[in-house]
Amino acid sequence: MYIEQGGEGPDLLLMLHGMGATGAVWSPMCTQADARWAGRWIAMDLPGHGQSDRQGSYAIGQYAASVARAVLPHVDPAGRLVVLGHSLGGVIGLALASGWFGVTPHRVFGAGIKVAWNDDELRRMETLAAQPAKRFATEDEARERYLKVSGLAGIAGATPAVALRGIRRGADGWCLAMDPRAHGVGRPPMSELVALARCPIHLGRGGDDAMMTMEQLRALDPDASDLGPHGHNVMVEAPARVWDWVASFE
Numbered sequence: 001m002y003i004e005q006g007g008e009g010p011d012l013l014l015m016l017h018g019m020g021a022t023g024a025v026w027s028p029m030c031t032q033a034d035a036r037w038a039g040r041w042i043a044m045d046l047p048g049h050g051q052s053d054r055q056g057s058y059a060i061g062q063y064a065a066s067v068a069r070a071v072l073p074h075v076d077p078a079g080r081l082v083v084l085g086h087s088l089g090g091v092i093g094l095a096l097a098s099g100w101f102g103v104t105p106h107r108v109f110g111a112g113i114k115v116a117w118n119d120d121e122l123r124r125m126e127t128l129a130a131q132p133a134k135r136f137a138t139e140d141e142a143r144e145r146y147l148k149v150s151g152l153a154g155i156a157g158a159t160p161a162v163a164l165r166g167i168r169r170g171a172d173g174w175c176l177a178m179d180p181r182a183h184g185v186g187r188p189p190m191s192e193l194v195a196l197a198r199c200p201i202h203l204g205r206g207g208d209d210a211m212m213t214m215e216q217l218r219a220l221d222p223d224a225s226d227l228g229p230h231g232h233n234v235m236v237e238a239p240a241r242v243w244d245w246v247a248s249f250e
Helices: 023-030 060-074 088-096 119-130 139-149 160-164 180-185 190-196 214-218 239-247
Strands: 003-007 012-016 040-044 081-086 107-111 167-170 173-176 201-205
Touching (some): 012 023, 012 060, 012 088, 023 160, 023 239, 060 088, 081 088, 088 107, 088 190, 088 201, 119 180, 139 167, 139 173, 201 214
Parallel strands (some): 012 081, 081 107, 107 201
Antiparallel strands (some): 003 040
């Protein structure tokens, strides 16, 4: 697992990105971490993404087990583990909240989790999971495709450095770093995960995020937060607002 980390102290903030992205999407928040977080932080590339290794399959439980193994050596028993996950990363955070994977967070924050999936969407994801990675002749073409797929196109915080980890070069051209099979993760069992949580969980969304509604989130978390007039990648668009959200439960 590829990990970036910083800070000092017993408390640990684990940041988990969404499908198709990399831990680099947390860069705008990491630059503010010294002023906003009194502890250490970790931003990792999930399995099958960025510079992390691929794995045999990508069920939520398998993601959670891989993340738990990677983060456990960094957990200080004297401190708190807080998980901040975006989209798929939020679902993995909820799985960790069950305590079934060897770590038990103090709190879990899930931003921009898509709650409702229809059959057409699931079939499309299965189709993508079965296709080989598309090849591009140039780095620029691959970077443009990555920004589009990850929802980062046109966002000021999505710098070239953020995009770079989302692509890779092979003998036959450029492609996205994501293992296409990771699309096969399936429908997240949101109600079950929320019911199993052994720690407080907090859901939120950017007000302009079209992937879910506030009503859907509040059916799971009655106090779900509106994170302002931002889109799906709110942590890139408005990192200070996400820090405020985390701080409001400290």
